[in-house]
Each structure stands twice: as C-alpha cells, then as structure tokens.
Amino acid sequence: MSTNWALKIESLGKIHGIPDLRSLEDTGPEKGTAKSALTGSIVAAWDVSFEVAPGEALGVIGESGSGKSTVMRCIAGDQGSTTGAVRLRTVHDGHMNVLDLDPSSRRHLRVADLSVVYQDPAEGLRLNVTAGGNIAEALTAAGWRHFGRIRDRAAELLDRTEVPLSRMDDLVGTFSGGMRQRVQLAKALANEPPVILLDEPTTGLDASIAAGVLDLIRNLLEETGVAAVVVSHDFAVIEMLTTRCVVMNHGRIVESGLTDRLLEDPHHPYSQKLVGAARA
Amino acid sequence: MNPNNFILSCQGLSKSFTLHTIDGRHVEALRGIDIEIHPGEHVALAGSSGAGKSSLLKCIYRTYEPTSGSVFLRLRNGENVDLTQVSDQEMAFYRGRDIGYVSQFLRAEPRRGPLDIVTRAGVSRGMDRETAREAAVVSLRRLNIDEKLWDVHASVLSGGEKQRINLAAGTISAPQLLLLDEPVSALDPNNREAALDLIGDLTSHGVAVLAVFHDLEAMERLASRIVLMRNGQVEMNGTPEDVLKVLAEGVPS
Numbered sequence: 001m002s003t004n005w006a007l008k009i010e011s012l013g014k015i016h017g018i019p020d021l022r023s024l025e026d027t028g029p030e031k032g033t034a035k036s037a038l039t040g041s042i043v044a045a046w047d048v049s050f051e052v053a054p055g056e057a058l059g060v061i062g063e064s065g066s067g068k069s070t071v072m073r074c075i076a077g078d079q080g081s082t083t084g085a086v087r088l089r090t091v092h093d094g095h096m097n098v099l100d101l102d103p104s105s106r107r108h109l110r111v112a113d114l115s116v117v118y119q120d121p122a123e124g125l126r127l128n129v130t131a132g133g134n135i136a137e138a139l140t141a142a143g144w145r146h147f148g149r150i151r152d153r154a155a156e157l158l159d160r161t162e163v164p165l166s167r168m169d170d171l172v173g174t175f176s177g178g179m180r181q182r183v184q185l186a187k188a189l190a191n192e193p194p195v196i197l198l199d200e201p202t203t204g205l206d207a208s209i210a211a212g213v214l215d216l217i218r219n220l221l222e223e224t225g226v227a228a229v230v231v232s233h234d235f236a237v238i239e240m241l242t243t244r245c246v247v248m249n250h251g252r253i254v255e256s257g258l259t260d261r262l263l264e265d266p267h268h269p270y271s272q273k274l275v276g277a278a279r280a
Numbered sequence: 281m282n283p284n285n286f287i288l289s290c291q292g293l294s295k296s297f298t299l300h301t302i303d304g305r306h307v308e309a310l311r312g313i314d315i316e317i318h319p320g321e322h323v324a325l326a327g328s329s330g331a332g333k334s335s336l337l338k339c340i341y342r343t344y345e346p347t348s349g350s351v352f353l354r355l356r357n358g359e360n361v362d363l364t365q366v367s368d369q370e371m372a373f374y375r376g377r378d379i380g381y382v383s384q385f386l387r388a389e390p391r392r393g394p395l396d397i398v399t400r401a402g403v404s405r406g407m408d409r410e411t412a413r414e415a416a417v418v419s420l421r422r423l424n425i426d427e428k429l430w431d432v433h434a435s436v437l438s439g440g441e442k443q444r445i446n447l448a449a450g451t452i453s454a455p456q457l458l459l460l461d462e463p464v465s466a467l468d469p470n471n472r473e474a475a476l477d478l479i480g481d482l483t484s485h486g487v488a489v490l491a492v493f494h495d496l497e498a499m500e501r502l503a504s505r506i507v508l509m510r511n512g513q514v515e516m517n518g519t520p521e522d523v524l525k526v527l528a529e530g531v532p533s
Contacts, residue, residue, distance in 0.1 A: 053369060215391045222400070243372045258342060258368050265344045269300035276301055 005051040005087075006227035007075070007114075007195045008094060012048040012084035014070050017041030019082050029249045029270055034067065043251045044070040048084070050246055050256065054194065057221050057228040059238035059245030059259060061274070067251040068231045072199050074099075075229070076116045077106045088113050090194055111141045115188035119200035121180035124187065127173035131158060131183045134172060138190040157186040161216060178209035185213075185220065192224070198241075199231045214240055235278040239263060247271045286354065287457050287488035288317040288340065293349035295339050295512075309335040311512040312349065315490075317457070322479075322489040324499040324520075326527060327509035333492045336509070337459045340490070341381045342371050353379060356456055376405045382450035384443070384462040393431035394420055394445045401449035412452065419448040423474050439466040447475055454482055460491035464498065476502060500524060 015023055023036035027043040035042050045067040052058045060068045073079035075086050077098075085097040090113050098109060110116070118124045125134050135154040136144075144150050155165055161182040167175070172183055181201060188196055201217060202210035218241055221228050230241050238245055239259060246256040247268065255268040266272045293313040299305045310332050317323050325333040338344040340351050342363060351363040355378050363371065363379075375381070392400075395416055402412025420430065423444040429437060434445060443466045451458065464475045480502055483489050493499050499506060499520065506523035508516040516523055 056369070056372075211391065222404075244368050256368075257345070258371060260343045261345055264338065265297070267298075267345070272300050 004053050006054045006089045008051040008087040009075065010049050010085040012071060012074055012086065013046045013082045014044045014074055014079065015041050015082045016044055027250065028252050029254050032250065034251045045074065045251045048253055052227040052229060054227050055225040057230055057242040059242035060229060060231045060248060061233065061235065061238050061245055062248035063233055066248040068248050069199055072197050072229065072231045076114065076197055077109065088195060112191040112193055113195065115193040115196045117184050117188050117196065117198045117201050119203050121184050124184045125172050125180065128171060130169050131163060131172055132168040134183060135187050135190050138187050142191045157190055161186040177205050178213055181213050182216065185216065189220065189224065193226065195227045197229045202237060217241060235263065247274065286316045286318055288490065289352040290315045290340065291350045293339060293351060294347050295335055295344055296347050309512055310339060313514060315507060315514065317488040317490055319486045319488055320483055321504050322483045322491065322502050323505045323507055324503035325490065325492045325509055326499065326506050326523065331509040332512040333509055334461055337461050337490065337492065341379065341459055354456060378456045380450045380455035381459045382447050382463045384465055391433050394425055394434060395430040397434060397445055398448045398452055402452040405453045407453055415452050416448065419452060422478060423448055424471055440468065440471060443467060444471060444475060451478065451482060454485060454487050457488045457490065458482060460489065462492055462494055465494055496524060496527065
C-alpha cells in the first residue's frame, strides 16, 4: 500500500540566502525562528517529506510564515529548491527527481502531470482572457487542436465547476472572487492531471462563497481520484478536505497524522497551540 | 464460542495526554484496558462520565493515538492487524470498511442531502453507486427519515434527523466492528426504537459492536455483555444482569 503514491516528496529544503547548512543549527521550531542569526539566511523549508496516494488528499497546515506555501511552490516549480526530491508517478514511474529537470521540461509538467490552484486567481488565470479562453489555453498546451472540441470540453469543465455557461465568453477579470476560483478549478482539471496542489483555495472569499467552493472541491476530489495536496491555515478547510495532514512550523514538519487525530489529540506543543486557537 | 475467534482484542491499552499549553501536565485517560469482542457480540461500555468510555472508542479508531498496548482487529479478509502499528494510510483504508464509528454528532456536511451523504458513505467503502444508493434508500426509510428531506441540506435538519443520518451512513455496509458513541441520544422514543432495532440487526448478522449508551434500557436490550469502566480501567466485565445489578445498587465513588 505504501508504494502506491502519485506524488512523493523527499527531504525537500529551501534556504533563502547563502545555502549554508549552519543555518539549520539556529532555526526551526525549537529555536522559534526560520531566520538564522549565524548566516543571515532564511530556512523557509527543511527536511519536508510526505507522499500522497491517488484519490487521497493530504493537508499542509501552519500559520503564515510556517513554510507551507514555500513547499507548495517548490513542488509546483514556481520556486527553486535547495535540496531534496519531488517524484511524480507519471514521470519515469517516479524514478526521476523532477527537480533535476531543465526549466522547460519542468514547465511542461504543468500541462498534464501536475496542476495548481492558487489563492489568488490572477496567478493561475489570465484575467484579460475569457473563461473559455483560459481553459482553451490549457487544452491547446496539451495538443488539442479542433476548435469545436475545445469549446465543448471547456463548456463541460465550466459546467462541472458550476460556472454559468452564459459567462463562458466573458473576461475572467469581470468575475467575482468565487467565480474566478471555479474557473481556476476548471482549468486545473482540464487535462485530468493525476496530482493537484491547492494553495489556500478558499481564503479571502466570503464565508458563504467559500463554503460553496469548498463543497465543489470536495466533490471534485472524490469524483476524479486525483491525488491532492491542500495547503491552508484553516483547520475547517483541512478537516473538510483531507484524511491526513502535516503540521508545519518555522519551516519544518513538527507532526503528521490522520486529520481527525491531529485535531482531537495533537501531540506537538505547536500543534496543540494551533488547535487550541482554532477551537477558541 | 471459540475464544481465539475475536474481532477485536485490546491488550494493555493505555492513553495519556501531555498538555503542553497547560504547564506540560499529564492526564491519564486509559490505564491498561484488556477487552475482547467476538463476532455477533454486543459489548456495552458503562461507567460515569470521565471513566474513559469515549476515549477507549477513540483509541481503537485511532482518533486518539494510544500511548501503549495493542488493538488487534480481524479484517474482513481474515487477516489480523494491530491497529496501533499500521500506517495512517492503512488506518484510513480500514475505517469504514472494517471498522465503523458512529458518534453523537454528524460531521459538518453543509451542502449535501441525507440521500447523498449516505450513498457516498457506501461508495467510499467500496460499494458501487447503484448498490449504495439502494442501500441508502432502505436505511433512510428504516430510520424514518421523511422522503421530502432526502435532498435537503443536512445542516438545516434537526439534531435527531442528523443523528439518524449519521447512523445510516455509519452502518450502510456492515463493518467487522462497529463503534457507537451515544448514537441515539437525541432521538424521540419511536425513532430511538427504529435505531436500536437496526443496531440489533447488525449484531445478529455477525457484526461485533462496542457501544456507549447513556441509558441503561438500551444496554439491557442490546448488550450481550457489559464492561463497567472506572477511572480509565475495567472495573467489571460480565453479563448484563450481573453488571446492571451492581449499577442499580450504586457504584461506590
């Protein structure tokens, strides 16, 4: 069972500044900081390892600055990593560390192997392009050529993410925040990637809108069998979407486990503080 | 009854919490619990609140991580696993399929109706969609959930309705072991009757049940054995008659 992963992260690390390993000595949860006084470098993430199986959603939770978005960006390829390995089952059956790929091959993974949904839709979409056009971009990148088929597929995806088809030819910039997130989801799923990364997908939305987007994400995760990594500071989001999660603090994973166990029986002092704050 | 033919066997199960936010205090919830349950047996946990009844259920389901001891579960495929030793992913897989847990409350399900919730519970346990839907219909009818409410979002339903939906979802496919934590606490007499009936049926079909009920009547009716807990330990383990007699006389505190 443990070999059945779609995404595997091994000892991923990211140091901003001089990658001097002495920075590790005076940073981390015990030191209470990610910034090394010794070297001046910031250890944004270190020794981060986890794997995600098809159909499984893994949560990454922590306060802002804990390194969770850094991890996501290193996996996505938006940011370079200092050390470690990222393996995708669809890339040489997981034998290849995708961090070793040249930049253009790395970018190509984003077509059909790995999708990202960002907190800010402007990162995942072009706001001055129509909803249909944004999805068409993803499809043409994957080799779709026939105009009619592209339109049909875009309509199908928008329907699935509950975007009214009457808005298909409107610029995304004219959409509300919740609707932009739905278009981003439609685009992310366009080429049926085996892995999807969701970075604070509902943060910043009104509560009622966030609940709707969250329900949609949950349905999509259940129905597509995609392996998902959900990054959030919000336990309600993690509880609703994931079965397992890791807790990050000052760039390190301090605890990992079944999500309900982490909520009801957190072990690490930081996890207890985090859960206590969420419950208050 | 073959003594080796258990579904659940807890051995020396202990749980303590370290509260880092309150000066690192230690709280002991369970102190060396030994308990065995066989197929078709319904074991009720009795004892005052704080005795460790819910903690025991949670340690078996791994919502709490046991501090020491073992929890052996016989899987549907006949294999025997120690749930304290399996990976989180394996535990997630066994949940629902081999071991079910029905708590007092429905977990947040904001925009789904009862039929959808119960059907999905079946699908997540490996049933195909049609079979799961049929089973959900049977179960919702049996628990007297008005058909008009089947597609109404669960968040707006009453506490009693939510509790029955929870029970329907937790029992849609019979697990090897069913853990029940006050599953009928919010139900009126008629609906309580239907729920207890459903639980009794599962036992007669070979499911092993470990349950916490707040009322003695439910225990008396369903339990083949009662385990009386006190201060995180098993104080008495016997027939309902024997244990209920002791309870009626009043537990010395």
